[in-house]
Amino acid sequence: MTRIAVAGAAGRMGQAIIRSFRSVPGVELVAATEMSVHKGLGKDVGVLAGTEKTGILLSDDLQAAITAADVLIDFTFHTAVPLNTKMALQCGRAMVIGTTGLDAVETDIVKKATEKLPIVWAPNMSIGVNLLFAIVKQAATALATGYKVEIDETHHIHKKDSPSGTALKLGEKVAEGLGLDFKSAMVHDADGALRKHPEGKIVIRSHREGEVVGDHTVSFGNDAERIEFTHRAWSRESLALGAIRAAQWVVSRKPGLYDMQDVLGL
Numbered sequence: 001m002t003r004i005a006v007a008g009a010a011g012r013m014g015q016a017i018i019r020s021f022r023s024v025p026g027v028e029l030v031a032a033t034e035m036s037v038h039k040g041l042g043k044d045v046g047v048l049a050g051t052e053k054t055g056i057l058l059s060d061d062l063q064a065a066i067t068a069a070d071v072l073i074d075f076t077f078h079t080a081v082p083l084n085t086k087m088a089l090q091c092g093r094a095m096v097i098g099t100t101g102l103d104a105v106e107t108d109i110v111k112k113a114t115e116k117l118p119i120v121w122a123p124n125m126s127i128g129v130n131l132l133f134a135i136v137k138q139a140a141t142a143l144a145t146g147y148k149v150e151i152d153e154t155h156h157i158h159k160k161d162s163p164s165g166t167a168l169k170l171g172e173k174v175a176e177g178l179g180l181d182f183k184s185a186m187v188h189d190a191d192g193a194l195r196k197h198p199e200g201k202i203v204i205r206s207h208r209e210g211e212v213v214g215d216h217t218v219s220f221g222n223d224a225e226r227i228e229f230t231h232r233a234w235s236r237e238s239l240a241l242g243a244i245r246a247a248q249w250v251v252s253r254k255p256g257l258y259d260m261q262d263v264l265g266l
Helices: 014-024 062-066 080-093 104-113 127-143 165-178 237-250 258-264
Strands: 004-009 027-033 072-073 094-097 117-121 148-155 186-189 202-208 214-221 226-233 256-258
Touching: 004 014, 004 062, 014 027, 014 237, 027 062, 027 117, 027 237, 062 080, 072 080, 072 237, 080 094, 080 104, 094 186, 094 237, 104 117, 117 237, 117 258, 127 214, 127 226, 127 258, 148 165, 165 186, 165 202, 165 214, 186 226, 237 258
Parallel strands: 004 027, 004 072, 072 094, 094 117, 117 256, 148 202, 186 202
Antiparallel strands: 148 214, 214 226
């Protein structure tokens, strides 16, 4: 039995994870945390997530939560990740991080922790999206040159980071397949103002609409044809199930930085 604590348990993804526990054998929710100012503190996290009572009350005691668990799943905010990582390191617990938007300093803290902890860190925990990562890299390798690459990502209006972590990862995989340096090749067309595709660049367009969970399309096009690979998430449970699967997987791993490709053996 894998004992799991969830940080950010009252957020959209945290609630999806809480709802998903009952459908996954071999896991146990032992703790759930939020910020100290959250109005839901002291309430059953199952009720907060719109499902059955779990017997686990929402808490702001991160250390107690991590100590009670084998692994911490973190879906918080980028500024909270360093503290959560340091606490997991102090307690000697594995982590699964789904939080995106970390800056360089925050990223370095996570990477440094992987010298002593096993951490799965992925911008998208969906099994389908991670298959897409593998597919677009293979497609880029096969198509090689002569195709304009565009990535369109659409999310709900509440999403703060842009481009999405998933779109960036898709771009990285395409760049790997093409043998390009992604940072040099990426162009973010944030407002859709770009009229001409820059030669040799990977263009990412971001859209924020309603309550869209997450749509991603990678296209390769030229004057003769257009090839598209699309993933649409209908609910956050698709990501939640992947996060729980990653938590089960990571507890038996050696210290290191892993992603969902490792979890799925891709």
